[in-house]
């Protein structure tokens with residue numbers, strides 16, 4: 001029986017500093033925010049991404065928060081910066097291959113008429 005290797009992996013997207021509220025300092029402070037993309041893989045080939053994680057380190061008190069949501073609650077100007085935090089293109093390889101396969105099947109069936 002074939003053994004199917006399937007699971008999720010995480011890959012780096014971007015690292016920047018944001019002015020965000022720290023639960024330890026209880027004020028807005030500069031923090032380093034590293035954002036990662038989580039994607040499903042099949043035999044280590046990325047299929048599609050499904051989540052973004054933020055890993056935050058407060059520059060004032062050093063509080064580390066890993067794997068928290070990358071959303072408006074964390075980054076107030078998310079709309080302005082989110083284009084810098086797209087899932088890397090290769091995390092869509094599986095979707096792209098499936099799309100290619102489907103178009104190939106459609107085209108070949110049309111050619112056979």
Ligand SMILES: [Zn+2]
Nearest residue numbers: 022025058061
């Ligand atoms: Zn802090």
